[in-house]
Amino acid sequence: MSAPLSASAEAFLTEPRVATLTTLRPDGSPHVVAVRFTWDARAGLARVLTVGTTRKARNLGAGPGGRAALCQAVGFRWVTLEGPATVHTAAERVAEGARRYTARYGTPPPAPPGRVVIEIAVDRITHLNLS
Structure with missing residues (x-):
């Protein structure tokens, strides 16, 4: 992974905001969508809860x-987290994503049928105006 983030960048990633998630469609074109996510600096993982039938999950699958x-x-001010992404259906991984989501956003996430968690193993971080 890139060098550790500064304290201000880490704090920025705990603010209850949305981000854009970019994945690639099978034809190679980008699919960009607004999502809520969590950042686990210790594990180097970003997590996004979604449903397995969404375009973003299907692109990764x-x-x-x-x-x-x-x-x-x-x-x-911005931070971009990039890396290989995997869609997980295991209940414990989805529950961990939901626990972290609740801690960041202050309310539990929606729990539709077919919920999965996308985990991005962050290996590149870029940012601007966060010293």
């Missing part, structure tokens, strides 16, 4: 080892 990027931006 179609190409194992596929990469994803999350970008949280506010004005001219």
Whole structure:
């Protein structure tokens, strides 16, 4: 993974905001969608809860080892977290994603049937105006 984030960048990633998640469609074109996510600096994982039938989950399932990027931006401050992404259905992984979501956003996430968690093993971090 890239060098550790500064304290201000880590704090920025705990604010209850949304980010854009970018995955690639089977034809190679980008699919960009707004999501809520969590960042686990210790594990180097970003997590996004979704349903397995969504385009983002299907994009990642179609190409194992596929990469994803999350970008949280506010004005001219931003952090992008990138890495290989995997869709998980295991109840304990989904529950961990939901626990972290609740801690970050203050309310439990929706729990629709077919809920999964996308885990991004972050190996590249870029940011601007967060020293």
